[in-house]
Amino acid sequence: MIKARRERKAQSNTMRRSKLSVRIAFITILSSLFSILALEFIYVYMQGVVEDYEHVIDVDLNDEELMDSIMVDMHQHQGMVFEHMVEPEKIARQEIMDEAALVEKRLKENMMTLGESVRGTEYEAVFHDIFSDMSTYVKNVKLVVDMTKEHKEQTANVYMVNELIPLVQDMDKQVEKLGDMIHNNVEEVKIKVKSDTDMMRIITYAVLLLLVLSSAFNVSYCIRISNEMVSRDLLTGVANFDHLINVGEKLGKRNRLKNYSGLAISIKDFKFINQEYGSVIGDIVLKSYATALNEKLIRGELLCRNGGDNFLALVEKERVESYLKEINKVPVDVGDKLGLTVTSRCGIYQIAEDDTIYDMVNAGLIAVGETRTSGAQDYVWFRRERRDEMIRRKDILNGYHRAIDEEEFVVYYQPKVNLRTRTLCGCEALVRWIRNGELVPPGSFIPVLENDGKVQELDFYVFDKVCRDISDWQRRGLQPVRVSSNFSKLHLHNKEFAEDVLAVVDKHGADPYYLETELTESSGYEDFNALTHFVSEMKEAGIHTSMDDFGTGYSSLSLLRDIDMDVIKLDRTFLRDQYDAKEEKMVENIVRMIHDLNRHVICEGVETEEQVEFLKRVGCTMAQGFLFDRPLSREDFEKRLINPYYD
Numbered sequence: 001m002i003k004a005r006r007e008r009k010a011q012s013n014t015m016r017r018s019k020l021s022v023r024i025a026f027i028t029i030l031s032s033l034f035s036i037l038a039l040e041f042i043y044v045y046m047q048g049v050v051e052d053y054e055h056v057i058d059v060d061l062n063d064e065e066l067m068d069s070i071m072v073d074m075h076q077h078q079g080m081v082f083e084h085m086v087e088p089e090k091i092a093r094q095e096i097m098d099e100a101a102l103v104e105k106r107l108k109e110n111m112m113t114l115g116e117s118v119r120g121t122e123y124e125a126v127f128h129d130i131f132s133d134m135s136t137y138v139k140n141v142k143l144v145v146d147m148t149k150e151h152k153e154q155t156a157n158v159y160m161v162n163e164l165i166p167l168v169q170d171m172d173k174q175v176e177k178l179g180d181m182i183h184n185n186v187e188e189v190k191i192k193v194k195s196d197t198d199m200m201r202i203i204t205y206a207v208l209l210l211l212v213l214s215s216a217f218n219v220s221y222c223i224r225i226s227n228e229m230v231s232r233d234l235l236t237g238v239a240n241f242d243h244l245i246n247v248g249e250k251l252g253k254r255n256r257l258k259n260y261s262g263l264a265i266s267i268k269d270f271k272f273i274n275q276e277y278g279s280v281i282g283d284i285v286l287k288s289y290a291t292a293l294n295e296k297l298i299r300g301e302l303l304c305r306n307g308g309d310n311f312l313a314l315v316e317k318e319r320v321e322s323y324l325k326e327i328n329k330v331p332v333d334v335g336d337k338l339g340l341t342v343t344s345r346c347g348i349y350q351i352a353e354d355d356t357i358y359d360m361v362n363a364g365l366i367a368v369g370e371t372r373t374s375g376a377q378d379y380v381w382f383r384r385e386r387r388d389e390m391i392r393r394k395d396i397l398n399g400y401h402r403a404i405d406e407e408e409f410v411v412y413y414q415p416k417v418n419l420r421t422r423t424l425c426g427c428e429a430l431v432r433w434i435r436n437g438e439l440v441p442p443g444s445f446i447p448v449l450e451n452d453g454k455v456q457e458l459d460f461y462v463f464d465k466v467c468r469d470i471s472d473w474q475r476r477g478l479q480p481v482r483v484s485s486n487f488s489k490l491h492l493h494n495k496e497f498a499e500d501v502l503a504v505v506d507k508h509g510a511d512p513y514y515l516e517t518e519l520t521e522s523s524g525y526e527d528f529n530a531l532t533h534f535v536s537e538m539k540e541a542g543i544h545t546s547m548d549d550f551g552t553g554y555s556s557l558s559l560l561r562d563i564d565m566d567v568i569k570l571d572r573t574f575l576r577d578q579y580d581a582k583e584e585k586m587v588e589n590i591v592r593m594i595h596d597l598n599r600h601v602i603c604e605g606v607e608t609e610e611q612v613e614f615l616k617r618v619g620c621t622m623a624q625g626f627l628f629d630r631p632l633s634r635e636d637f638e639k640r641l642i643n644p645y646y647d
């Protein structure tokens with residue numbers, strides 16, 4: 001289920017990313033298209049402008065040249081007519097007129113070309129005036145020529161001066177007028193081209209600016225999106241763990257982190273929600289829950305998701321109580337009319353002056369972890385001792401494997417004494433850890449290993465050494481005593497526990513008679529069955545079993561009745577400095593009952609002769625305690641085997 005959920009989450013993340021990519025691509029394509037269109041528009045427009053310009057420059061200026069050559073021809077023709085009038089020689093006159101006819105022909109052709117060129121333009125009217133002047137001139141020039149032929153030079157001269165010269169002058173004026181018009185038009189076009197070019201320049205700049213802006217927008221959008229991807233939790237949209245760390249580090253640098261409390265928040269029984277409603281609803285719950293938690297924060301505060309249903313928040317110190325009240329019960333909307341209200345668990349840590357954001361995270365997590373222990377409140381304030389404890393536990397667990405490999409664990413033996421004869425009658429194997437040259441007592445690491453499920457290995461390590469030592473003592477001719485080894489009740493979960501024990505015994509060829517297994521009294525039906533099985537297996541193999549710390553558990557009496565253990569070890573809580581009659585009676589009866597059930601009884605933790613006397617009075621004849629011996633190294637214990645008397 002978790003795998004499927006992860007896959008779904010990965011899919012939805014991929015979908016979000018591809019949606020964002022599509023958005024970025026869309027904006028990029030759109031702005032590029034727009035820019036291309038704008039540039040294309042500028043290009044087409046400029047082409048029009050250039051065509052206009054070309055028309056005026058090429059066509060109009062050609063016309064102007066043509067007009068100039070027409071006028072040159074006019075004046076040349078006129079000159080020839082004058083020349084003709086003053087030429088006395090007939091042949092020469094004819095030559096002049098032939099030449100004049102050529103000029104006239106060229107003049108007419110050029111007029112025709114000009115006429116074609118200006119047809120339909122604004123210059124047409126002026127052209128017609130010039131044309132009619134020219135036609136009148138050509139017609140009248142014939143009269144002048146005829147008059148000359150008839151030797152009426154005088155009249156021809158007058159006619160020439162009064163009629164033809166004004167005509168040519170008028171033509172000049174008309175041509176000048178046409179020239180001015182063309183010049184004006186060229187000027188106009190020049191001005192227009194300039195203003196159009198200026199406008200296009202502005203448009204081009206605007207388009208380029210737009211391009212730059214859209215690229216800047218794209219870049220900033222990409223940066224924002226990638227920042228968001230880096231700093232946001234993709235499922236819930238709140239900040240992610242990295243972002244919290246970044247913000248926390250910045251606050252720390254500005255010495256403002258101390259103004260906050262760190263909260264580690266999780267949903268109570270979220271596992272159940274996932275199992276009951278499925279992971280899709282689970283995700284919806286997470287999203288709504290995160291949104292609700294986030295909405296209740298104020299500016300400057302921060303919530304991040306730390307995987308699963310775990311959140312971390314930085315909340316201003318004085319607002320913590322009110323925030324906790326607000327998030328205690330959070331209604332979440334999961335659609336389909338399914339209303340859910342989720343309860344929060346929270347570990348709270350008051351950030352101190354020199355704390356880093358990591359201190360806050362660790363402390364918050366430790367505190368929220370405590371809310372999970374049975375009977376704990378939903379809100380737990382972090383206690384500093386708890387952190388020290390965690391560090392200690394970590395240290396033990398970290399050093400454990402190396403300690404096993406390098407044989408840092410050693411077995412000590414604490415003698416058991418027959419109180420009647422005051423002689424050695426057995427011993428208990430107790431483990432010690434020689435760590436960095438120091439002897440560490442088991443009380444500080446056994447519970448940690450037990451909690452982490454690692455103690456079983458150590459128990460067998462100890463038991464292995466015990467079996468080895470017993471065989472060794474026998475081989476060396478030392479008379480051994482029965483050695484009890486401690487086994488955690490966690491072994492009872494192992495169906496092959498008894499077989500494993502016997503395998504070690506076989507391995508060393510140890511005599512089962514000298515072996516005893518101590519188990520702390522346990523409760524619970526499951527343990528009970530496993531314990532019964534184990535005890536009968538041991539009995540069959542000839543190994544003693546003993547119930548350790550009797551009197552500290554819950555179902556001592558029923559265990560005593562139902563499980564056939566050989567030895568009952570009274571816990572040292574039975575021993576006091578002073579006893580009253582009632583108490584003595586009670587212990588006496590317990591001891592008698594154990595004897596009646598055919599079990600041995602031994603009391604541990606005997607430190608004074610008064611306690612020995614007390615035990616004797618109540619009928620307990622075996623004891624273990626500092627009064628006789630502390631747990632001894634193997635070498636010291638071997639001396640005790642040689643001299644087993646306590647005087």
Ligand code: C2E
Pocket residue numbers: 414429430431441442443446455458459462486487488518548549604605606607624625626627631
């Ligand atoms: P336990 O099995 O009840 O062992 C008896 C403890 O009482 C030992 O503590 C012993 O040193 C201590 N003791 C004996 N006589 C006296 C006395 O006169 N006064 C006082 N105050 N204490 C006395 P130790 O060696 O520190 O072991 C503590 C516990 O650690 C043991 O309690 C046992 O539960 C556990 N333990 C020791 N070795 C092993 C082991 O190899 N495996 C497991 N699972 N637990 C072990």
Ligand code: MG
Pocket residue numbers: 428486518548
């Ligand atoms: Mg014990």
Ligand code: MG
Pocket residue numbers: 548549569571604
């Ligand atoms: Mg004990």
